[in-house]
Amino acid sequence: MASGEDRKVALLTGITGQINYKFVPIRLFVFMCHVGKSALYSVDNPRNLNFQDGSYLAELLLGKGYEVHGIIRRSSSFNTSRIDHLHTDLYAHKGGKMHLHYGDMTDSSSLVKLINKIKPVEIYNLAAQSHVKVSFDLSEYTAEVDAVGTLRLLDAIRTCGLEKEVKFYQASTSELYGKVAEIPQNEKTPFYPRSPYACAKLYAYWIVVNYREAYSMFACNGILFNHESPRRGETFVTRKITREVAKIHLGLSQFLELGNLDSKRDWGHAKDYVEAMWLMLQQATPEDYVIASGEMHSVREFVLAAFQHVGKEIVWEGSGLDEVGKEKETGIVRVKVNPRYFRPTEVDLLLGDSSKARKKFNWAPKVPFKELVKDMMDSDIALMKKNPLA
Numbered sequence: 001m002a003s004g005e006d007r008k009v010a011l012l013t014g015i016t017g018q019i020n021y022k023f024v025p026i027r028l029f030v031f032m033c034h035v036g037k038s039a040l041y042s043v044d045n046p047r048n049l050n051f052q053d054g055s056y057l058a059e060l061l062l063g064k065g066y067e068v069h070g071i072i073r074r075s076s077s078f079n080t081s082r083i084d085h086l087h088t089d090l091y092a093h094k095g096g097k098m099h100l101h102y103g104d105m106t107d108s109s110s111l112v113k114l115i116n117k118i119k120p121v122e123i124y125n126l127a128a129q130s131h132v133k134v135s136f137d138l139s140e141y142t143a144e145v146d147a148v149g150t151l152r153l154l155d156a157i158r159t160c161g162l163e164k165e166v167k168f169y170q171a172s173t174s175e176l177y178g179k180v181a182e183i184p185q186n187e188k189t190p191f192y193p194r195s196p197y198a199c200a201k202l203y204a205y206w207i208v209v210n211y212r213e214a215y216s217m218f219a220c221n222g223i224l225f226n227h228e229s230p231r232r233g234e235t236f237v238t239r240k241i242t243r244e245v246a247k248i249h250l251g252l253s254q255f256l257e258l259g260n261l262d263s264k265r266d267w268g269h270a271k272d273y274v275e276a277m278w279l280m281l282q283q284a285t286p287e288d289y290v291i292a293s294g295e296m297h298s299v300r301e302f303v304l305a306a307f308q309h310v311g312k313e314i315v316w317e318g319s320g321l322d323e324v325g326k327e328k329e330t331g332i333v334r335v336k337v338n339p340r341y342f343r344p345t346e347v348d349l350l351l352g353d354s355s356k357a358r359k360k361f362n363w364a365p366k367v368p369f370k371e372l373v374k375d376m377m378d379s380d381i382a383l384m385k386k387n388p389l390a
């Protein structure tokens with residue numbers, strides 16, 4: 001094995017999150033490591049085309065010469081042809097530098113075995129049950145994966161005796177701020193989680209801080225605000241909107257149903273945000289950083305921008321559950337409110353202040369809001385044209 005200095009091996013959990021299509025439809029959970037340059041990550045749900053952060057991060061690392069290892073979950077509907085493609089496509093693998101392994105955040109022994117075998121120098125923990133609304137239904141499972149899973153991974157590093165070698169990235173979240181105490185939110189803003197998901201991520205945040213202090217581990221929390229892309233999961237609000245508006249534009253659907261139109265988010269592009277993950281692990285000392293665009297928009301504004309992209313102007317009528325969005329020109333109802341999408345406790349607004357990251361490692365988002373909407377709309381229109389049943 002090459003010395004720690006020359007190795008570039010990354011292990012990624014959550015590698016099937018927002019993955020690249022050309023990479024193959026796989027969600028990656030990534031642990032990261034690097035031999036000569038290698039990384040390990042975990043990929044789940046190979047059947048699914050929407051793999052966000054893991055896919056973009058894997059691309060970035062492969063481009064930097066890493067050996068990337070991704071962890072994937074076993075699924076009953078495993079699509080072997082897609083996995084075969086992932087394993088055989090030299091372009092996707094950049095000359096065989098990408099490797100997929102079965103593992104799971106709920107299975108300590110799989111984590112220990114993989115870390116011991118791969119000996120990564122960087123580990124990116126992106127794996128999570130990441131849907132806020134679903135976490136109210138699957139609260140125990142969410143804690144198992146998002147909270148205890150993070151502890152398992154940190155302990156697996158220690159079990160392998162690699163706590164002084166490995167740099168660890170934790171996918172923390174703006175959801176930690178929840179019921180916000182101040183605007184904008186930075187690294188010093190107090191947390192007030194508002195969902196089982198956010199509570200689980202709060203545990204993960206603090207266990208990362210604790211292991212950093214207790215065992216001098218190089219472990220960082222990236223407190224990332226919402227980031228989206230054409231690879232975003234279909235049940236998150238931005239992608240749900242762009243998919244449905246694309247269908248309406250092509251005459252494949254009449255309207256879309258949403259929950260709270262007034263919640264506000266700080267939305268950026270996932271591609272920009274994975275770069276910040278990597279940059280955090282290249283600093284001299286391990287610290288926690290907010291990553292955000294610094295711009296806030298409501299769900300309602302996202303809807304308007306998506307329709308505007310296909311030349312439709314929406315006007316709002318009524319209020320509460322009776323509110324609808326009508327196409328100005330024709331009067332056709334295009335948006336309805338459905339209470340099934342409301343959450344028991346909502347996060348009303350999030351706006352990040354990422355000046356620490358901007359100062360410390362010169363990070364800045366490149367894709368503004370309008371361009372993000374355009375990227376997602378163009379991609380979904382192309383997707384629906386190719387496969388109207390997608």
Ligand code: NDP
Pocket residue numbers: 013014015016017018026027028029042043044045046048050051052053054071072073103104105106125126127128129130131145171172173174223224225226227228233
């Ligand atoms: P996704 O939901 O798209 O991806 C989550 C990944 O975790 C998938 O690959 C999923 O695999 C995997 N996973 C879920 N459960 C397990 C498990 N038990 N064992 C192993 N892997 C598992 O999320 P994103 O890519 O959008 O986000 C990546 C991470 O960043 C998540 O931790 C999320 O909570 C966090 N985050 C995301 C933000 C965002 O705006 N996107 C903002 C802040 C934080 P499978 O495909 O099999 O389900």
Ligand code: GDR
Pocket residue numbers: 130131132133172173174175224225226227235236237238240257258259260261263264265299341342343346347
């Ligand atoms: P969020 O993202 O909860 O911020 O978590 P999501 O896109 O699910 O919701 C954003 C806001 O939109 C409102 N909303 C709807 N949401 C969904 N999913 N579906 C709807 O129909 C709908 N209508 C309105 C929501 O109530 C909410 O206010 C995401 C995830 O990626 C987390 O893992 C991550 O930690 C945070 O972003 C930062």
